[in-house]
Amino acid sequence: MKCPKCGSNEVQCSGSKCRCLVCGNEFYTCSICGEAFSTAQQLAAHMKKHRRNDDPSLRELVLELEELRKTVEELRQAVERLEAALHGLQRQPLTPHPATNEELPDFVKDNPWLQVLHKKRDT
Numbered sequence: 001m002k003c004p005k006c007g008s009n010e011v012q013c014s015g016s017k018c019r020c021l022v023c024g025n026e027f028y029t030c031s032i033c034g035e036a037f038s039t040a041q042q043l044a045a046h047m048k049k050h051r052r053n054d055d056p057s058l059r060e061l062v063l064e065l066e067e068l069r070k071t072v073e074e075l076r077q078a079v080e081r082l083e084a085a086l087h088g089l090q091r092q093p094l095t096p097h098p099a100t101n102e103e104l105p106d107f108v109k110d111n112p113w114l115q116v117l118h119k120k121r122d123t
């Protein structure tokens with residue numbers, strides 16, 4: 001930062017307001033481009049120009065943010081789907097199939113002794 005009056009580098013700034021330590025000149029500097037102004041009004045008018053110039057990039061950022069939000073939402077939904085699928089897979093071995101649970105095991109059904117017993121009962 002240089003004093004616009006004497007060109008000295010010994011300048012003390014707090015925010016946009018600066019004071020030259022050599023000549024005591026007070027001035028205002030633009031935080032974006034560093035241009036110096038003698039009054040706060042001049043700086044305010046200058047900043048308006050920056051704001052206008054910044055608009056397109058700001059819109060771009062907003063759009064980019066929107067896109068990222070959409071992506072995040074999609075990823076969140078994908079994670080939910082995967083988690084649900086994973087829970088389903090984890091549950092499967094724990095819950096026995098109801099049909100096989102009610103049926104007699106094959107070794108009992110095909111047991112020849114059962115038929116022998118039935119025949120004995122019949123006679």
Ligand SMILES: [Zn+2]
Binds near residue numbers: 003021023
């Ligand atoms: Zn100065």
Ligand SMILES: [Zn+2]
Binds near residue numbers: 030031033034046050
């Ligand atoms: Zn500026």
